[in-house]
Amino acid sequence: MTRQDTIYDLLIIGGGPAGLAAAVYASRSMMSVLVIESMLSGGQIATTENLDNYPGFPEGIGGMEFGQQLEAQARKFGTEMALATVTGVSLQGEIKTVETTEGTFRGRTVLLATGTRSRPLGAPGEEELKGKGVSYCATCDGFFYTDRVVAVVGGGDSALEEGMYLTKFAKKVYIIHRRNQLRAISLLQEKAKDNPKIEFLLDTVIEKINGRDHVESVTLLNKGENKTWDLPVDGVFMYVGLMPNTEFLGDSVALDESGYILANENMETSVPGVYAAGDVRQKLLRQVVTAVADGAIAAVMAGRYLDEKK
Amino acid sequence: MSGNVLEISEATFADEVLKADTPVVVDFWATWCGPCRMMAPVFEELAKEYAGQVKFVKIDVDKNRKTAENYKVMSIPTLLFFKDGQPVDTQVGFLAKEPLKQKVNTAFGL
Numbered sequence: 001m002t003r004q005d006t007i008y009d010l011l012i013i014g015g016g017p018a019g020l021a022a023a024v025y026a027s028r029s030m031m032s033v034l035v036i037e038s039m040l041s042g043g044q045i046a047t048t049e050n051l052d053n054y055p056g057f058p059e060g061i062g063g064m065e066f067g068q069q070l071e072a073q074a075r076k077f078g079t080e081m082a083l084a085t086v087t088g089v090s091l092q093g094e095i096k097t098v099e100t101t102e103g104t105f106r107g108r109t110v111l112l113a114t115g116t117r118s119r120p121l122g123a124p125g126e127e128e129l130k131g132k133g134v135s136y137c138a139t140c141d142g143f144f145y146t147d148r149v150v151a152v153v154g155g156g157d158s159a160l161e162e163g164m165y166l167t168k169f170a171k172k173v174y175i176i177h178r179r180n181q182l183r184a185i186s187l188l189q190e191k192a193k194d195n196p197k198i199e200f201l202l203d204t205v206i207e208k209i210n211g212r213d214h215v216e217s218v219t220l221l222n223k224g225e226n227k228t229w230d231l232p233v234d235g236v237f238m239y240v241g242l243m244p245n246t247e248f249l250g251d252s253v254a255l256d257e258s259g260y261i262l263a264n265e266n267m268e269t270s271v272p273g274v275y276a277a278g279d280v281r282q283k284l285l286r287q288v289v290t291a292v293a294d295g296a297i298a299a300v301m302a303g304r305y306l307d308e309k310k
Numbered sequence: 311m312s313g314n315v316l317e318i319s320e321a322t323f324a325d326e327v328l329k330a331d332t333p334v335v336v337d338f339w340a341t342w343c344g345p346c347r348m349m350a351p352v353f354e355e356l357a358k359e360y361a362g363q364v365k366f367v368k369i370d371v372d373k374n375r376k377t378a379e380n381y382k383v384m385s386i387p388t389l390l391f392f393k394d395g396q397p398v399d400t401q402v403g404f405l406a407k408e409p410l411k412q413k414v415n416t417a418f419g420l
Contacts, residue, residue: 102406
């Protein structure tokens with residue numbers, strides 16, 4: 001029987017920590033599970049150099065390695081993996097279908113664990129210069145900025161962590177934040193402020209990104225002083241926030257006004273047999289540790305739902 | 311596994327890419343790049359399917375920084391599509407098999 005002929009107990013869309021943790025729990029309790037991932041096991045965490053705050057790893061663990069270990073653990077219990085991009089879903093009814101670039105898959109329950117992606121800043125020049133100096137992933141692209149000057153946009157944990165990571169390569173890293181105060185936790189702020197390669201430009205916004213076939217400078221506006229100037233940089237890394245990967249859902253489940261999936265503490269969405277877990281869910285704290293917890297709960301609830309149907 | 315994708319370098323770039331008889335897709339990659347690792351099996355399958363028609367080669371940016379700089383590669387994986395020694399199209403970032411096939415067909419008019 002091919003995968004397309006199989007009706008899985010649980011179809012999981014997204015192979016990040018939430019989806020793979022659910023896969024571990026579900027397949028370990030003898031449910032048949034297919035995880036559909038469009039790129040790389042681990043999801044966003046795979047692009048994090050080191051996971052510092054996951055309980056039980058005092059030295060931290062590499063993000064990519066963490067993703068691979070999660071996948072190995074899920075596979076060990078029988079989880080199947082499909083490398084495909086989801087194009088549409090049909091979630092009503094007993095048998096739910098998920099259309100992908102590799103064909104249509106069917107399941108009795110579905111877990112939506114598609115996570116988030118970096119939000120674009122929306123500055124003129126950003127789209128045109130993407131991959132030509134505008135980047136959303138320091139661990140992917142930092143290498144190309146050896147001995148160069150880069151700007152990091154944002155004031156949260158990611159902006160500071162990735163800014164510090166970039167100092168391994170770049171000779172100078174400007175961290176540009178639109179507010180007077182950084183949002184990152186104080187430990188990170190102190191570390192970043194101690195780093196001689198980092199310079200903060202606060203209360204400052206990027207008006208536009210300039211360059212012909214690669215980034216040459218950014219036009220900045222300091223709001224307090226109402227001063228505009230061009231800062232020569234070779235690259236701009238965006239860490240201005242996240243947006244949920246829920247476009248493919250249309251109106252098939254209830255979303256909040258920002259597009260995050262509404263689910264209760266049992267991870268149940270507005271559709272019976274359909275669950276949401278991890279960053280894609282409307283919630284307060286988006287961390288690996290909360291994502292895997294969501295995944296475990298969703299798997300158990302999906303199992304109960306199937307038991308009741310028997 | 312990796313029988314169909316030739317590993318090239320700065321030294322062999324001109325011969326293998328610019329002077330090739332067939333169109334060439336060059337994969338700029340590195341060992342530390344996660345999406346590149348995902349790209350590799352897809353690239354391998356395409357190399358097999360397009361054997362004789364389109365050539366698929368890869369170049370490690372760690373060891374061949376100059377070539378990456380020449381072609382303004384600033385993010386990986388980047389795929390460059392060459393026809394008659396000229397780059398005709400670019401793909402930045404991972405692409406699944408089917409969309410990549412479409413891109414190859416469009417770029418080379420197949």
